Amino acid sequence: MIRKLLISAILAGGFALAAHAQQTGLVTLETRQDSQGWEAVGRLDIRGKGFCTAALIQDRLILTAAHCLYDIDGSMVAPDRFTFQAGLRSGQAQTTRLITRTVAHPDYVHTGQATNAREVAIDIAVLELDRPIRNTRMQPYRIAQRPITGDQVGVVSYGRGREEAASLQQVCDVLGRQTGVIVMTCDVEYGSSGSPVFMMDNGETRIASVVSAMAHINGQKVALGTSLEGPLNALLSHFATLGPARPGGTQRLINADERNDTGAKFIRP
Structure with missing residues (x-):
């Protein structure tokens, strides 16, 4: 799943896209050699x-996107329906695991067909x-420092039409935040929600963002992600405060009073 932006302006107030350099296309990770270093990404x-x-x-x-935890009717998906x-x-997976508990960001509010930049x-x-x-x-x-405008990042994702193997886009650009x-x-598709966005940090590949949605801004297809550090x-x-997984395995806290509508609207496929 991935969400799609309905309007051109994603953020209210003074957001401008920076010019971007040449980016690379998607490469399917079909062999063990191709997949080296990316084995810990999965469907x-x-x-x-x-x-x-x-x-x-x-x-x-x-780590994935919080909206992946919700069903079409807005209810939370039971942990036993997930497989990593x-x-x-x-x-063929190198390793398969079941899920015992799912925990969304404590302030995340799932809004179904409409949401905002917050x-x-x-x-x-x-x-x-x-x-x-x-x-x-x-x-x-490990987690990287948040990327800034002009940084180059990469993404490893699964998506519609490329479900059987991950695809790597080695270079895409941060247009702004x-x-x-x-x-x-970054080139993302339905199924790419939760995809890790990578940066190099002293020769080490680290996760800098998680793909949340795709959009068109001024006619250009873009991917929207979370700045990971604080969230x-x-x-x-929050996860550390929880005890052993309870029956049902789902944990969520909502602070509805903290919501702030910035006008960006999305739909889920």
């Missing part, structure tokens, strides 16, 4: 609904695996 299957993309950030924790297929290529800015969730992944080829990713939303030229710290702090 997050949701029985009866579709799929998103997720990435390993701890040996028992994966890490390193899936040619229809929601995109905290559209993240962690899912607890039934067993840890401990594999020398499948190391959890505002209100916690990062606007990028992810809040999410992991």
